[in-house]
Amino acid sequence: MVGMKGQAYILPETLIDVLQLITFVALFIGTFLIFTTYNVVIKSSIEDREAFEMIDVILGDRCLIFERDGNFFKGIFDVNKLAKKISCVELGKFSFKVEDLRGNSFVFGECSKEMYSVPITIKEGENLVLGKMVICY
Amino acid sequence: MKGTLLTYLLQFFSGVIIVVVILMSSTIVSYHIFQKNWINSKLQAEVLSSIISSLSSSSFDYKLKIYVGNSCNIRVSSSNITCTIGEESYTIKPIIPNYVELVESTSLCNDGFLEIVKIGDRIWLE
Numbered sequence: 001m002v003g004m005k006g007q008a009y010i011l012p013e014t015l016i017d018v019l020q021l022i023t024f025v026a027l028f029i030g031t032f033l034i035f036t037t038y039n040v041v042i043k044s045s046i047e048d049r050e051a052f053e054m055i056d057v058i059l060g061d062r063c064l065i066f067e068r069d070g071n072f073f074k075g076i077f078d079v080n081k082l083a084k085k086i087s088c089v090e091l092g093k094f095s096f097k098v099e100d101l102r103g104n105s106f107v108f109g110e111c112s113k114e115m116y117s118v119p120i121t122i123k124e125g126e127n128l129v130l131g132k133m134v135i136c137y
Numbered sequence: 138m139k140g141t142l143l144t145y146l147l148q149f150f151s152g153v154i155i156v157v158v159i160l161m162s163s164t165i166v167s168y169h170i171f172q173k174n175w176i177n178s179k180l181q182a183e184v185l186s187s188i189i190s191s192l193s194s195s196s197f198d199y200k201l202k203i204y205v206g207n208s209c210n211i212r213v214s215s216s217n218i219t220c221t222i223g224e225e226s227y228t229i230k231p232i233i234p235n236y237v238e239l240v241e242s243t244s245l246c247n248d249g250f251l252e253i254v255k256i257g258d259r260i261w262l263e
Contacts, residue, residue: 014144021147028154035161049183053190053232060194061234072196088234 051115051135054094058133059120063088066123077131079124082106093137098122100131111136174223181208182220185253186231189218192255193233199255209246213239213262233260 058064059075063086066078077098087108095109100122117134185203192199205211210221216239219228233239240261244251252263 014141017144018147021144021151025147025151025154028151028158032154032158032161035158035165046183049187050232053187057190057194057232057234060196062196062236063234074194074196088236089232090235 047115047137051094051137054089054091054096055116055118055133055135057089058087058096058135059118061088073123076121076123076128077133079122082122095136096133097136098131098133100129102129109136113137172225175225175227177208178220178222178225179227179229181205181211181222182218182227182229185211185218185220186229188253189231189239189260190233192253192260193231193237195255197255198257199253201253202250203253204249205244205246205251206249209244209249209251211244211251211262213243214241 060072062072064077064081066073066076082098083106085106085108091109095107095111097105097107097111098120099105111134113136115135115137117132120131120133122129122131188201188203192201208220208222210226212219212221216233217228217230218239219226231239236258238259240259242261242263244262254261254263
């Protein structure tokens, strides 16, 4: 009976040790992940910033946007200029496409991985058609 | 005995993880302490690059005043912006359309203010 008591006493103590260690390991893995995530956020934020700048510049690209009487309309693309597929912005690692709600699409570059999209308007003759511009990486 | 062996193994691996976490966190912290000037010059260059990109996408003329204090060693050359703080410098190429010209210029920073001027398709620092 004494031996049985001893065995019954040792088992929970070991379990507590194991649980303690698991808790410590989880705590330190958590800390490790915080630092790793920090690094990932810092690195990916550069690409995000460049993507937002690229969106802003493309929305005001005179080679693509609608013009009337020497005035350029930011965010309104000219369908004739889009058809020429000539952008005045050096795209580098980025690419983009402009799609309207009718299903027409104008792709500049490969556009394999889509990052962000913004609503835009396309001027087709006298009509204005809603659409979106997608920036790709 | 099996329970004890498991405990030792867990102690060993937790020790390894603790060492890795301490090494990694100390590396990151020391990196930020020793590279402070480099990081600040990079941040300054990125902010100015974003501002210039934004200006270049507009057809209006602008004259922007930005407070930079003593961190005023900023230069534009060959379509690049170079910011220097201390002995560390960072160069960045802003995203602008090819019809916009970044005029070679250096910041003067009267009273700690940097001026970015855009007239027509030309942008420069004053």
